[in-house]
Amino acid sequence: MHIITTRESLKEYLKIQSELGISIGFVPTMGALHEGHLELIKKAKIENDKVVCSIFVNSLQFNNQEDFDKYPITIESDENKLVSEGCDVLFLPTRKEVFVEEPNLDYDFGQMAEVMEGEYRPGHFLGMAAVVEAFFNLIKPTRSYFGEKDYQQLAIVKKLVKEKKISTDIIACATVRNSKGLALSSRNLRLTKQEVLVASELYQAMSYCKENKQLQPNELISQTIEKLKSNFDIEYFVIADENSLKPIDKWAETDVPRAFVAANLSGVRLIDNMSLID
Ligand code: AMP
Numbered sequence: 001m002h003i004i005t006t007r008e009s010l011k012e013y014l015k016i017q018s019e020l021g022i023s024i025g026f027v028p029t030m031g032a033l034h035e036g037h038l039e040l041i042k043k044a045k046i047e048n049d050k051v052v053c054s055i056f057v058n059s060l061q062f063n064n065q066e067d068f069d070k071y072p073i074t075i076e077s078d079e080n081k082l083v084s085e086g087c088d089v090l091f092l093p094t095r096k097e098v099f100v101e102e103p104n105l106d107y108d109f110g111q112m113a114e115v116m117e118g119e120y121r122p123g124h125f126l127g128m129a130a131v132v133e134a135f136f137n138l139i140k141p142t143r144s145y146f147g148e149k150d151y152q153q154l155a156i157v158k159k160l161v162k163e164k165k166i167s168t169d170i171i172a173c174a175t176v177r178n179s180k181g182l183a184l185s186s187r188n189l190r191l192t193k194q195e196v197l198v199a200s201e202l203y204q205a206m207s208y209c210k211e212n213k214q215l216q217p218n219e220l221i222s223q224t225i226e227k228l229k230s231n232f233d234i235e236y237f238v239i240a241d242e243n244s245l246k247p248i249d250k251w252a253e254t255d256v257p258r259a260f261v262a263a264n265l266s267g268v269r270l271i272d273n274m275s276l277i278d
Contacts, residue, residue, distance in 0.1 A: 001082055002089045007097050007138055010052075013089065014139065022049040026141030026168070028132060031055040032072040032186035033081050036176040040145040041085045043173055052139055053082055054091040056098060060105075060127030067269060072189045091139075103130035109156050112245045116260050117152050117271070120235045128153060129160050136166050144168045149175040149183050151258065151273045155245060175272070177203065183272045190268045198231050199265055206259040206274040209239065213276065217248050217257070232263035242275065 004010045017024060025044030029037050033055075044051045055078060062068035075092070082090055105126040112118075113125045136144070146154045158170050175183050181203030182188070182196060191199060205228055209220045217239040224237050240247045242258040251257070257276040262269065 001079070001087055003079070003092060004089055005092050005094070005097065007093065007100075010089070010091055010138065017050055018140075023142040024048060024139065025051045026135070026139050026144045027051065027053045027087075028135055028144070028146075029053060029055055030057045030071065030186065031078050032074050032189060033078045034176075034184045034186065034188075036147055036149060036184040038081060038085055039176050040147060040173050041082065041087055043171065044143065044145050045086055047143055047171070050088040051086075052089040052091055052141065053087050054093070054135060056091075056093055056131065058098075058127060058131045059095070060103070060130055061124050062127070063121045063123055064269075070190065072186050098131060098134050103134065105130055107160070109159055112152070112159065113156055115152075115240070115245055115247065116236055116238055116262065120262060125153070125156050129156065132157055133160060133164065133166070136161070136168055141168045143171050145171050145173055147173050147175060149185070149272070151242070151260065152245060155243075181207070183270075185270065187268050187270065191265065195266055195268075199270055201228060201231060202261050202263060202270060202272050203274075205237070206261065206272065206276075209259045210274060210276045210278075213251070216250055218250070228263060232265055235262040235264070235269075237261045237263075239276065 025048030027040045027044050041051060041053060057071050059068055107126055107129050109125060118125055146157055148154060154172055161170055177183050180200035182200040205224045212220060221237055221239060225234055228234055238247050238260045239257050240260060241255040243256060248255050248257055258273055259276055260273045262271045
């Protein structure tokens with residue numbers, strides 16, 4: 001695996017690949033890699049000639065300094081995992097290599113970016129879009145891989161690509177969970193064993209909504225919040241249409257409902273989502 005830290009060296013590598021007509025699968029990450037990330041790498045490996053994975057903890061998308069400071073960094077083990085998956089390039093840039101100029105962050109994703117994460121993490125999607133767009137422009141990947149774990153991010157990246165006419169196919173990958181249903185996340189490294197068990201209540205809560213659609217969304221939401229609030233500091237529990245991300249109070253045939261949650265457990269912020277369609 002090539003480990004590349006500068007945009008110039010990456011461009012050189014990519015120029016050779018492009019002359020050979022080789023397809024590039026791109027997997028952007030913030031590191032502390034787990035099976036969820038590796039599923040993206042595996043899929044990219046199957047569908048492309050070469051796979052580029054980036055690890056860059058993007059300060060622009062953190063609205064909470066403590067969350068940024070405590071973000072786990074495990075580069076050595078990340079490298080080993082990527083080698084085992086047959087990843088071709090690990091791009092490990094500094095901020096200066098990602099942004100040649102300071103990004104101006106003048107995106108407008110409309111209502112889609114104002115709800116849920118957009119409401120609770122002001123500026124998060126602007127910072128995320130800036131780094132993803134910078135990577136797309138530099139790497140020009142044939143296909144780019146994003147997890148449904150960050151469903152709202154995935155929706156906004158699709159919108160970014162469409163609006164800016166960026167030529168890469170966005171490939172969505174299903175959320176990878178542990179045996180109790182907890183979505184794998186780099187932040188789970190900050191939970192104790194006991195807390196990891198408690199954290200799976202988020203999965204159970206969304207499953208309850210899926211299995212009890214005889215109740216209206218607003219009833220499901222209030223019951224769920226009531227159940228979760230003894231263990232979690234809940235930021236939101238929302239049922240929304242998965243295309244528009246508009247919250248749903250009452251079932252309607254035109255909506256494709258999905259549950260979305262953000263909750264803090266012992267100071268660790270967890271997010272998850274689940275389709276409510278069988
Ligand atoms: P992150 O390193 O958290 O920025 O995540 C990098 C990519 O991996 C994003 O597209 C995430 O949605 C995806 N990802 C993170 N956790 C999971 C998971 N448990 N299952 C599937 N994809 C994931």
